[in-house]
Structure formats: structure tokens, C-alpha cells
Amino acid sequence: MNIEGHVDGDVVHVGHDARQRFHDSRGYGYPLEGNDVALAPVEAAHLLARDDLAAVDGMDFRAFLRASDDPTLPVRYLVYADLRERGFYSAPSHPDWTEFARDGDDLVVYPRGSGPGDGELAYRVRVTGERTEVPARALGDCVLAVVDEESEITYLDTSRPDVAGDVDAGLPGGADADLLADRVTVWGASGESLYETGFYGTPLSGRDTGRDAVVLSLVEAAYLAAEDALDVDPAAAVARGRDVEGERFDRRLAAYRDLRAAGVAPKTGFKFGADFRTYADFQNPENVGHSERLVRVLPSGHAFAPRDLALDVRLANGVKKTMTYAVVDANGDGAASVDWLAIQRLTP
Amino acid sequence: MNIEGHVDGDVVHVGHDARQRFHDSRGYGYPLEGNDVALAPVEAAHLLARDDLAAVDGMDFRAFLRASDDPTLPVRYLVYADLRERGFYSAPSHPDWTEFARDGDDLVVYPRGSGPGDGELAYRVRVTGERTEVPARALGDCVLAVVDEESEITYLDTSRPDVAGDVDAGLPGGADADLLADRVTVWGASGESLYETGFYGTPLSGRDTGRDAVVLSLVEAAYLAAEDALDVDPAAAVARGRDVEGERFDRRLAAYRDLRAAGVAPKTGFKFGADFRTYADFQNPENVGHSERLVRVLPSGHAFAPRDLALDVRLANGVKKTMTYAVVDANGDGAASVDWLAIQRLTP
Numbered sequence: 001m002n003i004e005g006h007v008d009g010d011v012v013h014v015g016h017d018a019r020q021r022f023h024d025s026r027g028y029g030y031p032l033e034g035n036d037v038a039l040a041p042v043e044a045a046h047l048l049a050r051d052d053l054a055a056v057d058g059m060d061f062r063a064f065l066r067a068s069d070d071p072t073l074p075v076r077y078l079v080y081a082d083l084r085e086r087g088f089y090s091a092p093s094h095p096d097w098t099e100f101a102r103d104g105d106d107l108v109v110y111p112r113g114s115g116p117g118d119g120e121l122a123y124r125v126r127v128t129g130e131r132t133e134v135p136a137r138a139l140g141d142c143v144l145a146v147v148d149e150e151s152e153i154t155y156l157d158t159s160r161p162d163v164a165g166d167v168d169a170g171l172p173g174g175a176d177a178d179l180l181a182d183r184v185t186v187w188g189a190s191g192e193s194l195y196e197t198g199f200y201g202t203p204l205s206g207r208d209t210g211r212d213a214v215v216l217s218l219v220e221a222a223y224l225a226a227e228d229a230l231d232v233d234p235a236a237a238v239a240r241g242r243d244v245e246g247e248r249f250d251r252r253l254a255a256y257r258d259l260r261a262a263g264v265a266p267k268t269g270f271k272f273g274a275d276f277r278t279y280a281d282f283q284n285p286e287n288v289g290h291s292e293r294l295v296r297v298l299p300s301g302h303a304f305a306p307r308d309l310a311l312d313v314r315l316a317n318g319v320k321k322t323m324t325y326a327v328v329d330a331n332g333d334g335a336a337s338v339d340w341l342a343i344q345r346l347t348p
Numbered sequence: 349m350n351i352e353g354h355v356d357g358d359v360v361h362v363g364h365d366a367r368q369r370f371h372d373s374r375g376y377g378y379p380l381e382g383n384d385v386a387l388a389p390v391e392a393a394h395l396l397a398r399d400d401l402a403a404v405d406g407m408d409f410r411a412f413l414r415a416s417d418d419p420t421l422p423v424r425y426l427v428y429a430d431l432r433e434r435g436f437y438s439a440p441s442h443p444d445w446t447e448f449a450r451d452g453d454d455l456v457v458y459p460r461g462s463g464p465g466d467g468e469l470a471y472r473v474r475v476t477g478e479r480t481e482v483p484a485r486a487l488g489d490c491v492l493a494v495v496d497e498e499s500e501i502t503y504l505d506t507s508r509p510d511v512a513g514d515v516d517a518g519l520p521g522g523a524d525a526d527l528l529a530d531r532v533t534v535w536g537a538s539g540e541s542l543y544e545t546g547f548y549g550t551p552l553s554g555r556d557t558g559r560d561a562v563v564l565s566l567v568e569a570a571y572l573a574a575e576d577a578l579d580v581d582p583a584a585a586v587a588r589g590r591d592v593e594g595e596r597f598d599r600r601l602a603a604y605r606d607l608r609a610a611g612v613a614p615k616t617g618f619k620f621g622a623d624f625r626t627y628a629d630f631q632n633p634e635n636v637g638h639s640e641r642l643v644r645v646l647p648s649g650h651a652f653a654p655r656d657l658a659l660d661v662r663l664a665n666g667v668k669k670t671m672t673y674a675v676v677d678a679n680g681d682g683a684a685s686v687d688w689l690a691i692q693r694l695t696p
Contacts, residue, residue, distance in 0.1 A: 065528060074529050152550065202498045215499045218497065273659020311621020315659060
């Protein structure tokens with residue numbers, strides 16, 4: 001085991017029988033002329049740690065890590081080593097290593113039992129430290145591997161979900177309603193019908209009084225007013241919403257509208273620290289079905305602190321829901337487009 | 349039931365047999381001369397909603413709420429009515445109503461089965477809407493009742509916990525360590541001993557290599573360096589921490605130091621979206637005991653968004669830990685005082 005490597009630009013060259021020993025049989029590096037192999041720094045570090053490589057330009061594992069001027073090497077090394085320990089072959093997402101290379105990804109991971117030449121892909125992985133923010137737009141079709149301050153790794157699978165359901169309530173016309181502070185009370189049978197058939201609002205506390213009154217949130221009221229279901233001016237409901245929430249209200253209303261259009265009934269997610277929880281199978285208040293998603297609404301330029309992601313995803317997982325983000329691009333004047341992003345814990 | 353009330357300044361006066369009917373038998377209001385009673389607006393609204401009061405200056409429940417110029421009346425009414433429905437007598441925290449009045453509280457709540465005159469107190473309640481921030485310093489000996497946008501109420505019990513444990517590891521002197529990017533690697537048997545006896549650090553990934561190396565977080569390293577346990581300059585570890593986290597690092601280090609001084613072993617709370625999880629009964633890595641608390645570190649002027657509180661407390665509850673905040677008042681030059689605040693869900 002006295003094989004040595006030599007730094008050559010961004011890679012480490014290894015000769016001897018490296019091609020057969022490291023690449024062909026164990027999926028490290030890419031072949032050069034002869035039997036040589038080029039290793040990425042994470043690969044070289046891993047072989048040094050295992051004593052499969054004696055040294056790189058005289059450096060052992062410790063010296064090799066110290067000598068690197070790339071501050072991301074330690075976190076990428078930890079993820080690479082963890083994936084190897086879990087039984088995966090993995091490679092830098094770079095055209096020299098893999099046909100699956102894509103900008104922005106750090107590693108490609110092959111299915112257990114396969115390697116670089118087998119034409120299959122298990123995961124595309126982006127690596128980040130817990131203190132580095134990740135733009136929402138970078139997520140949706142990759143696995144985010146977060147290395148926390150104690151070097152533990154959390155894998156988060158990100159995808160673009162199809163948010164859809166079967167809720168389709170008939171709405172009343174111009175129901176009798178009061179805009180009071182930051183909520184709207186609907187009086188009479190229309191209020192009860194909104195609640196019973198569409199899961200809008202909350203029956204007023206003091207149900208024992210027999211009053212037919214339902215209290216709507218401002219986002220529910222602004223949506224229903226725009227549908228001519230309430231005798232409340234839609235502009236007044238939106239204006240009140242902006243008074244109490246600023247621009248966030250417009251984003252939440254856009255997401256709410258998108259959910260209702262998709263046949264999903266959104267209710268407040270407050271008890272879960274989210275904007276909404278959603279019901280795709282709501283029949284009536286006695287038969288609401290399981291709420292499938294927690295939704296947090298974000299502006300389109302949002303970047304996640306990984307710790308906030310960990311918090312959201314952990315909570316959603318604990319209540320058997322899928323953490324879902326509505327990334328809202330406001331086009332001004334009430335128009336907005338909503339991109340949906342789902343994030344779940346993954347054990348590779 | 350044709351009893352009417354009349355607005356008089358901040359209260360509603362009711363005559364007839366109001367004292368006996370409303371105050372003596374059901375705990376509303378406070379007695380005036382004769383048989384009259386003065387009601388707070390929440391009390392009058394509740395009696396109007398139940399039709400126990402026919403009108404206030406000709407107004408029914410709906411008109412009475414509309415006529416109020418106090419934007420907090422709807423949320424305070426919802427909490428008052430909810431507590432009544434749960435079987436509690438409750439009153440404004442004001443000296444005319446109760447001997448337990450205290451500035452900043454909204455309601456005093458008497459134990460089930462008792463009322464204003466019985467000299468006992470169940471809860472002191474502060475009411476807030478979900479959009480109103482609550483200063484950390486206002487919490488610690490009250491129940492926070494948060495009314496969300498759909499008028500549902502979440503009760504949060506706040507207290508000042510005694511954070512303490514039995515962890516007391518002997519530390520090595522000047523262990524061989526490298527400060528690399530945002531973590532510190534301790535080589536040799538000292539690293540292993542730090543982990544085994546004090547739960548410091550994480551064994552380096554690639555345990556199968558037989559290397560005795562433990563990776564410390566910067567906050568662990570800064571603490572241990574200040575205790576002369578590492579051959580790392582304490583100032584360098586702190587400077588690196590500030591590079592990557594800013595002033596937050598100093599606050600986290602102050603909380604970490606406080607926890608260690610109290611005999612508690614803190615580990616990262618990243619997977620729970622917190623700063624630390626804590627172990628009071630750590631024996632060794634095979635016998636760590638249950639982690640009792642999730643700790644989030646905050647600056648002393650912090651104000652909570654109620655939604656963030658709901659998120660933290662819900663998550664902590666789901667993993668059977670107590671959500672705990674370390675509120676750190678930096679006095680400059682590394683000195684800092686830490687106030688501990690615990691918050692848990694409450695069902696009154």
C-alpha cells in the first residue's frame with residue numbers, strides 16, 4: 001500500500017495500477033492515459049483516510065486537508081465519506097466524472113450496487129454547511145445535504161409537487177358580513193354554508209348560543225369577496241390585509257387562490273408555525289380527511305437558512321404532513337405566479 | 349331577560365338585580381352601589397352573545413362589537429369566551445375586578461369551581477393576535493393566549509426554568525487540535541476522551557479507519573480552548589466563530605458556557621432547528637439519557653413572532669422536550685448574562 005498521488009491542478013494523479021484498483025473496482029476518479037487515474041480532492045481525501053493511498057505529495061490525510069485552500073472541502077468530504085459508508089458510489093458532478101453532470105450539483109450518487117459506467121442515477125446532491133443560505137430557486141430536483149456544526153449530515157429531498165384535490169364548494173352571493181379589525185364575521189345561514197360545504201371560516205365561539213355566525217380570516221375573506229360571495233368590498237379586505245401583514249398578505253392570498261383553484265381547502269397552519277395546512281379530500285366539517293401538507297409562503301427571491309428548513313421539515317414529518325413551500329413571484333397589480341416546492345427528510 | 353346595560357366610560361353599567369344575577373352567582377363584573385354591576389366590554393359582549401343581556405344602549409352583540417374603538421376587543425373577547433366555555437371564571441386584570449391585578453396581564457383566571465372572591469388564582473393570561481410580536485422580557489410568569497387568524501386559540505405557558513444536570517467531565521490539557529474552516533479536529537486519545545467523558549465533538553466520519561479523531565464545533569472548541577483543554581488559541585476560535593456567525597456566536601458561546609457550568613451537556617439542535625439540545629444525565633456515548641430541552645439562543649431585546657413560538661413549541665412537544673430560550677444580555681468583552689425561559693403548550 002505505498003501508492004502515492006500527486007496534485008495536478010484541481011485533481012490528484014495516481015499511477016501504478018490505480019485504474020484497476022481505484023476506478024474499475026471501486027468507482028473512484030476517472031481514467032487517464034495508461035493505468036493512471038485522476039481523483040477529485042474528496043476522493044483523494046477518502047483514500048488517504050482509509051490508508052489506501054499512502055500520501056499525496058508527501059501529505060497524509062491531516063496535512064492534505066490542512067493544505068487545501070477550498071473552504072468547502074471539509075463539508076463535501078464529510079458527505080462523500082458518509083455516502084460511501086452507506087454503500088453508495090458517488091462522484092463529483094463534473095463532465096470528466098459522469099454523464100449526469102449538471103451545474104450547481106456537487107455530487108452524483110449511483111444506485112447501491114452500481115457505479116459510474118452503469119448509466120443509472122440515484123440522487124443529485126448539493127452540499128451546504130448549516131450556516132450557508134440556499135436560494136429557493138436552487139431546489140426542486142435535487143437532494144440537499146446539510147452538514148451541521150457538529151458534522152452530522154441531514155439529507156433533504158426536494159421536489160416539485162402536484163398540489164391538487166377534489167374540494168369544490170358552491171359559493172353564496174353577497175353574504176351579509178362585517179369587516180372588524182383583522183377578521184370578517186359572516187352572519188346568517190350563508191356563513192354556516194360556507195363552513196359546511198367549503199371549510200371556510202370558523203364558527204363563532206359560543207356555539208351554544210345557536211348563532212349562525214362564522215368568522216373568516218382576512219385571506220379567506222379577500223378571496224371570497226373577489227368571488228362576489230360576500231357583501232364586503234374586495235379592495236377593502238385586501239387593504240386591511242396589507243395593513244396588518246404588508247406585502248406578505250398579497251403573497252398569501254396568491255397561494256390561497258392557487259390552492260382553492262387546485263381543489264384544495266387551506267386552513268391556517270398557525271399551530272404548526274406555517275401559513276396553511278391543506279385538505280384535498282374535505283367533505284364536510286365532520287369528515288375533513290387528513291391534512292396532507294403544511295404550506296409556508298415565501299417571496300421568489302427567498303434563500304433558506306438550512307436550520308429553518310430543518311425545523312419546518314422535522315415538524316411536518318412529525319405530524320405526517322409534507323412540508324411544502326409556495327414561492328410567489330408577484331407581478332404587481334394582484335397578479336402573481338406560484339411555484340410549489342416540497343421538501344422531505346431522506347435517508348439515503 | 350329584558351335587562352339592558354349602559355356604557356359609562358370604559359365599563360358597562362347594569363342595574364336591576366345585576367349584582368346577584370351576574371356577579372354573585374356567575375362571576376361577572378364588580379359590584380357598584382346598590383345592586384348595580386360594572387362590566388368590562390368582554391364581559392358585556394359575552395352576556396350579549398348569550399342573550400343574558402338584551403342590549404347595551406340599544407346595541408345587540410353585533411352592533412356592540414362594531415361600535416368598539418378598541419382593536420384588541422375581538423381577540424380578548426374570543427379568549428374570554430373560550431375560558432368561560434372551558435368552565436373557568438375569568439376577569440380583567442384590573443384592581444377594580446381582582447386583588448391579583450398586575451400590569452401587562454389581560455385576564456386573571458380562577459381555578460375551576462372558584463371565582464373572584466375565593467382568593468385563588470389559576471393563570472395570569474396575556475392575549476395577543478398572531479401578528480403582534482411579544483417581547484421576550486414580557487414572558488416567564490404568565491400564560492400567553494394567541495388568537496390565530498382563524499380565531500383559534502393556542503395557550504402557551506411561560507416559566508423560568510432551573511436548568512441543571514450532573515455532567516462533569518475532566519478535561520485534557522492542551523490537546524493536539526487543528527482549526528480548519530468552521531470546525532476543529534482533535535487528534536489522538538484526548539479527542540476520544542473528550543467525546544467519551546464529556547460528550548464533546550463527533551468522532552470523525554470513517555470510524556472504520558480506526559483513527560482517534562474527534563471533530564468539534566466552533567462553540568465547543570471556543571469553550572474548551574478557554575478552559576486550556578486544546579492547543580488552539582481561544583481568541584482564534586472565537587474570531588473564527590464571529591467570522592461565520594457574527595455576534596450570534598458570542599451569544600451562543602455564553603449560553604453554552606452557562607449550560608456546561610450548570611452540569612448540562614449541550615449538543616447541536618440543528619436537526620430540530622434549534623441551537624442546542626441538552627443532556628442532564630449523560631454518562632457516556634452509549635448511555636446519554638434522554639435529551640430534555642431544545643435551546644434557542646436569542647438577544648435580550650428579542651420580540652417573538654407568535655407563529656415562530658408556535659413552531660418551536662409544537663416541535664419540541666412532538667419530540668418530548670421542553671422548548672427553552674436562552675435570552676442573552678451581552679455586556680461586552682465576552683461577559684454576558686443569560687436568562688432562561690421555558691415555553692410549553694397548555695390546555696386550560
